[in-house]
Amino acid sequence: MSNLLLDVDIRSKEELLKLRKDQLYQISIDKKLKVNKSLNKDSLVNAIIKHRDDQIRLQKTLFDDNPAIRFHRGHVDYRLPFLIISKIFQYYWMLCTNHTSPFFSYRDALTITLVNKQLYGIVTTLFNSIFIKKKNISKAIQLNIFRDPPIIDNEMNRLTRTWCPIKHIIKLHIDYKLLESLVNSTDILHTNLLISVEKLHITLDKATIIYNCDRNINYMIFKKVANIMTNLKTLVCDSIRIRQSHINAIATIKSLKKLDLTDTLRHRLGNIEVLALMKFPLMDQFKLPRFDPVNIPVSFRDGVKSLFNVSFYKPVSPKQLLELPNLKKISFYQTRPDIFKYFKESSFNVTYLCFPLNGNIDHWLPIIEKLISIETLEVNTQSLGSKGLLSLCRQFKNSISPNYSRFYIKAFDHFDIYKCNLEIELHYSHQKLYPRITSGTNNLRKIYFVKQI
Structure with a gap:
């Protein structure tokens, strides 16, 4: 009879009429219907069908038409999917960790990884931005250790240990000597650290700059980077000397979309603008210390979408005005x-x-005001005081366009929009970028005014 009850809800009236009267009566009793045993088969079938329709209508009222369905009532016993658990953990981690002291976050992460393999897997996704630098580099320079083949120190070897949660590096900020050691290493563990890198920032240690040591990087390093980091999209070079051979080697990185050579030393590169466009015609973003758009060949101007550090070496005649129809960022x-x-x-x-x-x-x-399509405005001002910043914000507020979604200010002085009672139709926040070298009290800040969604 239990199998029969399971089929009742999907059977038609004609199929129910084929059942015996005692079977129909038993179904009615099991469904707690108030029926008389003396009823004929048609009456019993009608009672069963009416009860079924009432149940369907009630279910629709309780679930489909009830706005309170989005709330849980009582106790629900189920397991959250692993993806949801990992997202909750990641967001909580971001809220609770101290980003100014990553050492403590790393120490806490090592403790969490000991719980189980699932938490270990989650923690490995949290550390994807790494800054690796050599210890005691100034002493190494004084002793002229760099004349010998560079040796990967303990910090690098620690990354390859089994217990280390840093397994998937997306952003890598590294000293150029250490990078040279890594790409030349025959250890497969060192190679695996670099495979997933998408943003590479090559820097020069301050001690190297102070002692005026060699800033030359072997161009073959970039060719090896092209072979190892097949997903590399952004390359930033700081304080190193760039030659023609380096540009040719960087051009072999086929996945590269953004190249930043703003803080590099150019050596006999000639017309760098033409060279860059010839070598990187499909590059989305190319940054140089100074960029003169006049040197852009006419055949390349339609494809230019962004220009950075624009500076004209000499005046442009009215007959040679620049036309860049697809320019979006400048x-x-x-x-x-x-x-x-x-x-x-x-x-x-x-x-x-x-x-x-x-x-x-x-x-x-x-x-x-002429830039009717502008959405983001960024102002670099490091000499204005608090009063100057307030005046700047008031002027911006009076000329604000409905198209604006972001307004940034870089300044050394602290500015609080709430204390200044400046009501602007954008969400306010600020971020400390790095300490000012000439003063221990001021920090370079980036002030954000962003449209709320």
């Missing part, structure tokens, strides 16, 4: 707003504008 090295006169109006479709500011923003406002 940042200026110079503080003069009149350099926009070197561009045709067809180039005014930019959505991102960045410029340095030493004084009043009034000179830039007429230019900003």
Whole structure:
């Protein structure tokens, strides 16, 4: 009879009429229907069907048409999927850890990894941005150790230990001597550390700069990087000397989308703008210490989408105005707003504008108003005080466009929008970037005004 009950809810009236009367009566009793045993088969079938329809209608009312269904009532016994658990853990980790002291976060992570393999797997995804530098590098320079083949120190070997949770590095900030040691290493564990890297920042230790040591990096390093880091999308080089051979080697990194050579020393590169466009025609973003758009060949100008550190070495004649119809991002090295006169109006479709500011923003406002598509405005000002920042924000507020979604200010002075009672229709926040070298009290800050979603 139990099998029969399971089929009742899916049987039609004609199929129920084929059952015996005693079977129909037993079904009615099991469903707790108030029926008389003397009823005929048609009446019993109608009672069963009516009860079934009432149950369907009730279920629809309770679940489909009830807005309270999104809330749980009572006790629900189920297991969350592992993906949800890992997301909750990651967000909680981000809220609780101290980003200014990553050592303590790393120490806590080692404790958590001892719980079980699942938590170990989660923790390995939390450490994907790594900064590796050599210890006692100044002493090594004084002793001229770097004349010998570089040796990977204990910090690097620690990364390859089984218990180390750093297994999937996405962003790698590393000294160029250590990078040279890594890519030349025959240890498969060292190679595995580099395979997943998508953003590589090659830097020069401060001690190397102070002692004026060799800043040359072997161009073959970039070719080996191309073979190992097959997913590399961003390459940043700091304080190293770049030659023609380095540009050719970097061009072998086929996955590269962004290249930043802003803080490099160029050596006999000639017209770097033309060289960059010839070697990297499909590059999304290319940053140089200074970039003169006049040197861009006419055949390449339609494909230019971003320009950084724009600076004109000499005035441009009215007959040679620049036309960059697909330009979306532009940042200026110079503080003069009149350099926009070197561009045709067809180039005014930019959505991102960045410029340095030493004084009043009034000179830039007429230019900003012409950029009707602008969404993000960034101002680099490191000389204005708190009063100057307040004046700048008030001027921006009075000229704000509905298209703006982000407004950034870089400044050394602390600025609190709430204490200044400046009500602006953008969400305010700020971030300390790095300590100021000339003063122990001030820090370089980036102030954000972002449209709330």
